[in-house]
Amino acid sequence: MSGIELQQVSKIYPSGHQQVQALVDLTLSIDDGEFCVLAGPSGSGKTTLLNLIGCLDRATSGTIRLFGQDVATCSARQLADFRLQRIGFVFQSYNLIPVLSAEENVAFPLMLRGVGRDERRRRALELLTVLGLVGLEHRRPADLSGGQQQRVAVARALVGEPSVVLADEPTANLDTGNSVELLEMMHRLNRERGTTFIFSSHDPLVIKQAERVIELQDGRLKADNRRCSAHET
Amino acid sequence: MAGLWWELLVLAWKNLWRNRRRTLITLAAMSLTLMLIQVLNNLSMGSYRQMIQSGVRAGSGHLTLNAPGYREQQDIALAFDVTPFWACIEQQPEVQQALPRLYLPGLAQSGYDSRGILLQGIDMTREAGSNPFLKSLSCDHWLRPDVPEDALLGIQLADQLHLKAGNKFVVTLQNSRNELVSELFRVRGVLQTGLQDVDQSLVLVSLERAGLLAALPGKIHELAILLQEQQQVGAVYQQLHEALRDQPGIELLTWQQAMPNLYHAIQLDYASQNAILLIMLVIVVIGIANTLLMSVMERSHEFGLILALGARPFRLVELVVAEALVLGALAAVCGAVLGGLGTWYLWARGIDLRQFISEEIEYGGIVFEPVLRAVWDVPWMAQSALFLVVLSVMASVYPALRAARLTPVAAMRRR
Ligand SMILES: Nc1ncnc2c1ncn2[C@@H]1O[C@H](COP(=O)(O)OP(=O)(O)OP(=O)(O)O)[C@@H](O)[C@H]1O
Ligand SMILES: [Mg+2]
Numbered sequence: 001m002s003g004i005e006l007q008q009v010s011k012i013y014p015s016g017h018q019q020v021q022a023l024v025d026l027t028l029s030i031d032d033g034e035f036c037v038l039a040g041p042s043g044s045g046k047t048t049l050l051n052l053i054g055c056l057d058r059a060t061s062g063t064i065r066l067f068g069q070d071v072a073t074c075s076a077r078q079l080a081d082f083r084l085q086r087i088g089f090v091f092q093s094y095n096l097i098p099v100l101s102a103e104e105n106v107a108f109p110l111m112l113r114g115v116g117r118d119e120r121r122r123r124a125l126e127l128l129t130v131l132g133l134v135g136l137e138h139r140r141p142a143d144l145s146g147g148q149q150q151r152v153a154v155a156r157a158l159v160g161e162p163s164v165v166l167a168d169e170p171t172a173n174l175d176t177g178n179s180v181e182l183l184e185m186m187h188r189l190n191r192e193r194g195t196t197f198i199f200s201s202h203d204p205l206v207i208k209q210a211e212r213v214i215e216l217q218d219g220r221l222k223a224d225n226r227r228c229s230a231h232e233t
Numbered sequence: 234m235a236g237l238w239w240e241l242l243v244l245a246w247k248n249l250w251r252n253r254r255r256t257l258i259t260l261a262a263m264s265l266t267l268m269l270i271q272v273l274n275n276l277s278m279g280s281y282r283q284m285i286q287s288g289v290r291a292g293s294g295h296l297t298l299n300a301p302g303y304r305e306q307q308d309i310a311l312a313f314d315v316t317p318f319w320a321c322i323e324q325q326p327e328v329q330q331a332l333p334r335l336y337l338p339g340l341a342q343s344g345y346d347s348r349g350i351l352l353q354g355i356d357m358t359r360e361a362g363s364n365p366f367l368k369s370l371s372c373d374h375w376l377r378p379d380v381p382e383d384a385l386l387g388i389q390l391a392d393q394l395h396l397k398a399g400n401k402f403v404v405t406l407q408n409s410r411n412e413l414v415s416e417l418f419r420v421r422g423v424l425q426t427g428l429q430d431v432d433q434s435l436v437l438v439s440l441e442r443a444g445l446l447a448a449l450p451g452k453i454h455e456l457a458i459l460l461q462e463q464q465q466v467g468a469v470y471q472q473l474h475e476a477l478r479d480q481p482g483i484e485l486l487t488w489q490q491a492m493p494n495l496y497h498a499i500q501l502d503y504a505s506q507n508a509i510l511l512i513m514l515v516i517v518v519i520g521i522a523n524t525l526l527m528s529v530m531e532r533s534h535e536f537g538l539i540l541a542l543g544a545r546p547f548r549l550v551e552l553v554v555a556e557a558l559v560l561g562a563l564a565a566v567c568g569a570v571l572g573g574l575g576t577w578y579l580w581a582r583g584i585d586l587r588q589f590i591s592e593e594i595e596y597g598g599i600v601f602e603p604v605l606r607a608v609w610d611v612p613w614m615a616q617s618a619l620f621l622v623v624l625s626v627m628a629s630v631y632p633a634l635r636a637a638r639l640t641p642v643a644a645m646r647r648r
Contacts (some may be wrong), residue, residue, distance in 0.1 A: 010481070051642055054541070056642050076546070077545055078541070080544065080545045081545075082541065082543075082548070083542065084543025084544070085543070085544070089541055091538070091541075091645070095533060095538060097539070098251070098535070099244070099247040099248055099251060100244075100247070108539075111237070111240055112542065112543055112548070114237060117236070194473070
């Protein structure tokens with residue numbers, strides 16, 4: 001079953017007198033449990049596409065269906081609830097709330113959902129353990145390394161057990177070692193929990209790890225390759 | 234839901250201290266303003282209380298008994314016999330003193346000059362402990378009950394007439410039957426009240442003597458009733474009004490009715506002061522709004538992130554309002570503590586006005602005590618503190634709406 005379906009999706013940004021065609025007639029579907037990367041040069045529309053899938057922005061034309069629902073028919077409030085319940089985000093950087101500790105950051109989406117304090121703590125600590133952050137749960141983001149911050153962000157994206165995790169260049173601020181480690185972590189969670197992962201990157205090292213590579217150029221689909229399994233061996 | 238509000242307040246608290254210096258400066262401005270307005274108010278209340286206190290004692294009392302129409306017409310024939318009401322008035326436990334008086338305009342003549350005067354017939358023993366005009370007088374200058382010609386003069390009047398203690402002078406006036414009558418008096422003492430009007434024209438004699446002179450034996454123009462406490466005026470007025478309702482020929486007034494000049498002077502002063510205090514608060518609110526707006530603008534990236542994580546825009550409104558609430562509550566507590574300390578100092582020690590002004594201070598026909606003291610206007614202090622919290626929340630409305638208008642994508646593109 002395809003959890004995410006895009007049909008003839010275009011996105012036009014007004015930019016001064018001109019308009020920028022960030023996505024052009026994109027048709028694409030991503031199944032539940034896939035682990036795929038959006039590749040392409042800078043300005044090719046990766047962030048734009050992730051924002052549309054994540055209900056952060058609306059398409060100019062075309063239809064986007066998430067889990068069977070046409071996103072265009074939803075109100076802003078419904079989209080907010082959709083993000084809260086079904087989608088997890090990891091952004092490139094500055095992606096944690098500075099006044100909250102690692103644990104509180106991870107638990108933040110649960111707080112928005114109204115989950116009780118003890119339950120939140122339990123689930124946040126569980127994920128921090130899975131992501132190798134035990135002992136760091138009381139540190140604030142400023143006292144964590146870039147790689148640790150990104151792992152906290154991944155934990156936060158996963159804590160609500162969303163159907164899809166969207167990550168925009170999660171490794172852009174990390175060195176190779178940390179990048180590989182983060183990717184392996186995400187891959188493992190993908191296999192263990194069946195969560196769909198979609199992340200963007202232009203780092204060949206990262207792209208190599210993905211099972212499916214969706215390549216964009218100038219807002220169009222350039223290539224869409226599935227590998228049997230890039231990760232085994 | 235209560236739990237969520239609590240978490241919002243905790244988050245708001247943390248956010249407030251992100252820019253510690255800015256928050257402290259805003260907090261200091263808010264607290265000091267609250268302290269200032271509380272202290273100023275309490276000090277004014279103290280001075281009003283003092284004005285009323287000496288006003289009612291020198292003037293017509295907390296409550297006044299008159300013949301109907303006497304205040305308006307000032308006709309000396311409008312006198313009444315107080316004996317039937319004495320018992321009723323004096324049995325009220327709140328009544329501290331009741332002072333019977335006659336007021337007779339006339340002319341005083343010495344061998345040297347003559348002057349227009351107000352002859353006041355009083356009961357010396359009752360007045361001595363209550364009337365502030367008699368404060369400067371030692372008891373060996375009091376009017377003697379067995380010497381009917383004794384009189385007390387205002388100091389300027391005595392000067393103008395070249396009179397000293399022991400000298401004789403003649404008072405001429407029109408009595409209640411419209412006959413011109415004269416009487417010899419002897420100066421027993423001289424009064425210095427600090428009020429020009431009084432010092433120039435007052436002559437005090439015994440009530441009996443004044444009554445005989447005016448052909449009003451056993452009658453008075455006014456019974457000035459002093460109460461233990463100012464706050465009792467309303468209640469005692471009700472009781473006496475009820476008790477005296479069926480009595481013809483008398484009228485009961487409160488000090489506000491009997492001394493409208495004093496009352497209006499206080500009201501005007503209170504209103505203009507409140508206007509100034511309000512302006513001070515409004516200026517502080519602008520400061521709060523500025524602080525909150527700056528903090529919202531700085532954090533738009535973070536607000537975008539919170540929206541992206543699935544918060545509804547109204548959550549951001551709640552968060553900003555919660556920050557204003559915490560800031561306002563903190564300032565209310567600090568300001569009230571400071572205001573309490575300031576009030577306590579001015580209550581216990583007072584401001585000695587003699588440091589600043591050598592002469593006595595006269596305002597609205599009242600001489601001020603040289604030491605100004607604050608009173609504890611606790612309900613007003615609580616109200617003003619609460620008002621600060623409300624204003625601070627109101628100041629957050631615009632910044633909060635700015636935050637709610639952010640869209641996640643646009644907000645996160647900033648920085
Ligand atoms: N808010 C916007 N207003 C105007 N133009 C925009 C806006 N956002 C993106 N664009 C334009 O749309 C195009 C696609 O941008 P997008 O950010 O999706 O690219 P990207 O593939 O994520 O690039 P990068 O690898 O540099 O992050 C670019 O030409 C960009 O300039
Ligand atoms: Mg991008």
